[in-house]
Amino acid sequence: MMSTLLSIADIRKSYGALEVLKGVTLDVAEGETFAIIGPNGAGKTTLFRVMTGEAPCNAGTVRYAGRDVTRAPAFERVRLGMGRTFQVARIFPDFTVEENVIVAVEARRSSRGDAAAPRWFQTRPRADVRAEAMEQLERVGLADKAASDARFLSHGDKKRLEFAIALAGRPKILMLDEPTAGMSPADRMATAELIRRLRGESGLTVVMTEHDMDVIFGLANRIFVMNHGEPIACGTLDEIRANPTVQEVYLGKEMYGAEG
Numbered sequence: 001m002m003s004t005l006l007s008i009a010d011i012r013k014s015y016g017a018l019e020v021l022k023g024v025t026l027d028v029a030e031g032e033t034f035a036i037i038g039p040n041g042a043g044k045t046t047l048f049r050v051m052t053g054e055a056p057c058n059a060g061t062v063r064y065a066g067r068d069v070t071r072a073p074a075f076e077r078v079r080l081g082m083g084r085t086f087q088v089a090r091i092f093p094d095f096t097v098e099e100n101v102i103v104a105v106e107a108r109r110s111s112r113g114d115a116a117a118p119r120w121f122q123t124r125p126r127a128d129v130r131a132e133a134m135e136q137l138e139r140v141g142l143a144d145k146a147a148s149d150a151r152f153l154s155h156g157d158k159k160r161l162e163f164a165i166a167l168a169g170r171p172k173i174l175m176l177d178e179p180t181a182g183m184s185p186a187d188r189m190a191t192a193e194l195i196r197r198l199r200g201e202s203g204l205t206v207v208m209t210e211h212d213m214d215v216i217f218g219l220a221n222r223i224f225v226m227n228h229g230e231p232i233a234c235g236t237l238d239e240i241r242a243n244p245t246v247q248e249v250y251l252g253k254e255m256y257g258a259e260g
């Protein structure tokens, strides 16, 4: 049996009088791709931010790799192996593609107390740091654009760069918040393909929120459905499709239309 890598129990979160998460519990097993879906406003992004440490919860616990990280800040969770991408890519637009990844490699090395961390008097990255950055760019298919300024990349390529930056942290788990948001259908499929390949290469665990059902159905091992801050179903693709409560929530929506 696969072991649990990330688990949350009875998470509650309110913004003022608005209760956005009303007791959410879930477990993510090592190596699986776990998708969180639900209608607009269901609380997916809020749940995601509680898992990554960007938003504190009012009650409940978050456990990652056997530790209670409920009160650990986001940078600490990154240090423990949680990689992350955002709905709008967070990159340094005026740096080159390669420099963006070099910064991430150096950040990982210094945060883990690696002897090869950069010193203040170094103005150029070390050769091994550059080599590592190029390796990540090759993995995501951006090596040929290493010298371009990041701001000139297409939307799909910015997402690739964000993946390279996240991978530079050598994560055990990749947390992807709507990885195909705002993309053309071609970029969406390319991004889904990239996620499939990356997880296959390194056995990465993936947790994602996503609106595109084709992307989810093509990637997820298990799907967690929420509505109004509460879980309504969790299971395999077939189980979710056959679930009457899920059908009710998605009645007439894209969930079935996307599959024809």
Ligand SMILES: Nc1ncnc2c1ncn2[C@@H]1O[C@H](COP(=O)(O)OP(=O)(O)OP(=O)(O)O)[C@@H](O)[C@H]1O
Binding pocket: 015, 018, 020, 038, 039, 040, 041, 042, 043, 044, 045, 046, 047
């Ligand atoms: N920082 C905040 N302050 C106040 N209310 C918030 C905040 N963030 C989210 N909300 C509210 O919490 C509810 C859930 O929002 P959330 O973004 O988590 O839903 P979602 O399922 O991710 O939605 P979408 O699919 O539209 O991205 C919404 O009613 C939203 O308005």
